[in-house]
Amino acid sequence: MTQYARNKRDATGRMRGSLQAYRASAGGKMERHKASWLNREKAFAAFAHGPLLDFWHRREEREFVGVENVTLRYVRFTAPQHKRVILIVPGRIESYVKYPELAYDLFHCGFDVVILDHRGQGRSDRLLQDTHRGHVVEFTHYVDDLETLYLKEIVGGHYQRRYALAHSMGGAILTLFLARQPQAFHAVTLVAPMFGIALPMPSFLANRILDWAEKRPAIRDGYALGTGRWRAHPFGINRLTHSAERYRRSLRFYADDPAIRVGGPTYHWVREGIHAGRNILSLAGTITTPVLLLQAGEDRVVDNRSQDLFCAAMAQAGHPCEARVIKEARHEILFEKDAMRAEALNALVDFFEAHP
Numbered sequence: 001m002t003q004y005a006r007n008k009r010d011a012t013g014r015m016r017g018s019l020q021a022y023r024a025s026a027g028g029k030m031e032r033h034k035a036s037w038l039n040r041e042k043a044f045a046a047f048a049h050g051p052l053l054d055f056w057h058r059r060e061e062r063e064f065v066g067v068e069n070v071t072l073r074y075v076r077f078t079a080p081q082h083k084r085v086i087l088i089v090p091g092r093i094e095s096y097v098k099y100p101e102l103a104y105d106l107f108h109c110g111f112d113v114v115i116l117d118h119r120g121q122g123r124s125d126r127l128l129q130d131t132h133r134g135h136v137v138e139f140t141h142y143v144d145d146l147e148t149l150y151l152k153e154i155v156g157g158h159y160q161r162r163y164a165l166a167h168s169m170g171g172a173i174l175t176l177f178l179a180r181q182p183q184a185f186h187a188v189t190l191v192a193p194m195f196g197i198a199l200p201m202p203s204f205l206a207n208r209i210l211d212w213a214e215k216r217p218a219i220r221d222g223y224a225l226g227t228g229r230w231r232a233h234p235f236g237i238n239r240l241t242h243s244a245e246r247y248r249r250s251l252r253f254y255a256d257d258p259a260i261r262v263g264g265p266t267y268h269w270v271r272e273g274i275h276a277g278r279n280i281l282s283l284a285g286t287i288t289t290p291v292l293l294l295q296a297g298e299d300r301v302v303d304n305r306s307q308d309l310f311c312a313a314m315a316q317a318g319h320p321c322e323a324r325v326i327k328e329a330r331h332e333i334l335f336e337k338d339a340m341r342a343e344a345l346n347a348l349v350d351f352f353e354a355h356p
Helices: 003-039 041-049 051-056 100-107 139-155 171-181 205-213 244-256 267-286 304-316 340-353
Strands: 058-066 071-077 084-089 111-117 162-167 187-191 290-296 323-328
Touching: 003 340, 041 051, 041 205, 041 244, 051 100, 051 139, 058 139, 071 100, 071 139, 071 323, 084 139, 084 171, 100 111, 100 171, 139 171, 139 267, 162 171, 162 340, 171 267, 187 267, 267 290, 267 304, 290 340, 304 323, 323 340
Parallel strands: 084 111, 084 162, 162 187, 187 290, 290 323
Antiparallel strands: 058 071, 071 111
């Protein structure tokens, strides 16, 4: 062997050793970070006003124009060394200002993070004069907006692996997008997806009321029965989470920034949401993207039976989703108490790691 060959062999060996050491170090940091998920609430204020606030300050806020010239806003957290990205699709009324903790945790697991504010909520343009009304003209407009952002940020990026994480209404939007583009992501996680709405009355009666309201524009675009403008509800009567720390933090975002407040949905939004759920169930068999579905055991916002039907349809088509029930969790699983939140986070990160 020549001296050149020996030098090249030695250099290659050192490079491999350095790469293995880097991976071991990165893996160790990620495991230590994941361990912190189990005891964060004990010192939540110190975390929120220290590391989390520092992380939030590094955000990049951007915008694009969606369907019907509506301006959509989104935020991203990036690092040059990251080759993987997670696109987060929030639920109804939510803004990306609510999601720093989740973004922080995923970023420290080695992912870039992009979070969208849907049309009609958050920092994106509103559709009605009363900005508290949750409204959309067509549910497919949400899907069109997501596709535009996907092409702009995800496809246009340098990423080797693409993932998506969606909550509630965002789960419905992402699933309809997957029916259009099943190869868009390497894997996705749906958290308490809105495939059916938990209605306060029998569905036949709700449909009759919605069809009646649809023919009367003044009523159609008004607040649905039993809802109204945004207001702060005490923790004790909330149906979203058992975590007092995370509930109060979320509430403060809306209390401190009136511009991001959204109240109840319009009759038309409810009708569009119900129709979207039915459409999803009819398309479930066509979705081939690897799916992890996290179901909240104590959900009172969406209908878990629709999620079960969705998983059954995917399984019947030959590509079953992986379903997991987070027992005792309320609707906002990723804003739950530490133990339930950590269970969900570990499940979704492991699922993404298993689909490289």
